[in-house]
Amino acid sequence: MTQPTPDERLRRWRLLLGGPTRSGELADGTGCALGEHDRRLDAALAALYDSAPFGVPGQAPPKGKKEKAPKSAGLGQSAPAVAAWLGEVRELFPQSTVQIMQADAVEKLGLQTLLLEPELLNQIEPDVHMAGTLLSLKDAMPDHAKALARQVVGRVVSDLQARLAEPLRSAVTGSLNRSQRSRRPRQNEVDWGRTLLKNLRTYDPERRSVIPERLVGYGRARRKLKAVTLCLDQSGSMASSVVYAGIFGAVLASLPSLQTNVVVYDTGVVDLTEHLSDPVDVLFGVQLGGGTDTSPALEYCKGLLHHPEEHTFVLISDLYDSDGPQMIRRLREFAEMGVRVIVLPALDDDGTPSYHAEYAAQIAALGIPVFACTPDHFPDLMAAALQGADLNAWAAARGIVTARAGQS
Template sequence: MVRDGALEALYGSAAGGGRRGGGLGASAPRVARWLGDVRTYFPSSVVQVMQRDALERLGLTSLLLEPELLEAVEADVHLVGTLLSLARAVPEESRATAREVVRKVVRDLEGRLADRTRAALTGALDRSARASRPRPRDIDWHRTIRANLKNYLPEHRTVVPERLVGHARAARSLRKEVILCVDQSGSMAASVVHASVFGAVLASMRSLDTRLIAFDTAVVDLTDRLADPVDALFGVQLGGGTDIDRALAHCQSRIARPAETVVVLISDLHEGGTPGGVPRRVAAMKAAGVRVVVLLALSDEGAPAHDREHAAALAALGVPAFACTPDLFPEVMAAALEGRPLPIPGPVPAPGTGGTEERRTRWA
């Protein structure tokens, strides 16, 4: 059967009762036929896994530089990461196809994530803009009454408004600032893809000033490419070392209004720069009023191998580091913009104890 043959070509003994199969070899036509077979006989989610295994097990990465094979693959985030890591090696005749593959994945991600991200953040920005001490003409009486229903006095048939809620017309025009600072080392490929998509979505919101910073041992500002996340992705160079302290210093230099700024560091925290620099830099930003969020990954795969000492040092500052799925990211950003508890998915290390603390950690 063709289905069994496709499995045998990739997994050999795993699919052939202990006998190692012939594999796919280095023939582009053979690989093209195999890609066609797996797309015909397996569901999309399985195809993506098999393609990923083929790249890792059989060393087919170089064949992805051929346009006819790029057109045959089932595109996903991991394939985009592979293409980005090979960006400088892609021959001229394959570049247009490679960009189309990346654009397809980006378009799918935007379709899945953009609307709910804008909805979540618009609500958060609206709530954070309401004044707690509004002028009489700016009082929102409907929200004020709802906020004070617990103070209803039945004998007087009235509500005592301990807290006034206002429309805050002036505050609504005050833009929030978001800086996405993304580690572009090779292990962070899926996170880079998702961060670029979210960066483009955030940049499309008028009430947000959004910057996208990518770093390894160097720092590159991709903000001017956010109108097209595909351009932003092709500005990334996956691989190389890591200097998180240098990247955070760059972000810090771009902060004009600390109290209105959220910095999101996306990194596995393996630092090759100044020892101890990351906690010191984060502590300084927090002291200035910046809200700092640290994500070990922005992907569906969960937490990667990461530097636990750095994570513990940040947790001690009230900045827990955790992995975040793309579906959860809008809620994380909404909470950060409002300054309310973060929706951390699962227990996090308690500072200095090795135990756990509450799932939701308030800003210190």
């Protein structure tokens, strides 16, 4: 890797440190003059990170900190100003950086209310976190802003489906087929690859072909042979997990040999199964925020367990519950009924969720696997669950840390 020159290192320090400057004037402390492009970079960064260095404008700095004198640049509380800033950021920075700066702007400068403005929504770079923010604000949006917000969320859904839908379909379909293998398949049900492998000893050199003595194939799948229920905690901290779970739920529902239900809850319970044909409808049926009361949701889901031994139940929650002992008792009941229960404290890309460790350990003591899962791992997880694999071993083989009994 080529090492930066001393001038380039000085330039980078200048952009990192910032500092008051006027056109044609050297930056304080570095003696480094900025070109036109760098001045634009500096102004975009300063508008976000220098105008309110300790949070929302007007917030006092932490003890022991001296607040910097703010620059004249800043986002203010104006939708046109923020929209112009977003456009500038999208032009100057790579997409991954844009998404970080958008999230920081919402958090640092308190721009949630401005996200209701169509002018601002048109400039947003869609990503999972922004989709979660918009979903949490949807009930406060006027109709004209809500239509644009649906478009933004729809773009996120389309991008994620393009990446994740086919791996999930392939993994789950393969799992269901393998669990229904037949030794007396009909012609259109023969698994020719496995049949050839099972009959290699009957190879006829003269005919240059295998004469199979035993056919191996897939049995005719009974409609809705297996079932999956995704039960989603829709408290505000679970926003990204809800976005991913809604998309996965819609994909699973598209598989005719699988019965899929999606239930969301906070202090109330909503069954979104009838909306699974459109994942955007699923997400807009979610009410992010509020408290967490899992027990009523589990009681509702119990009514969906028509064939417990064929049912995989996935609870996606950080387990910060208003009645943890009751939640754990109901999960124990599910496991004793023969349901394959999985608890995911998070289903997102972060990988280090905050969750109630004591409750997680108590659930793990019941033999129920508890671990965070990234979206890329979820297809294989569902395939392993439907095959009845040891999910703690599955997680360990992938370096995923699971909750253990006695840990807290």
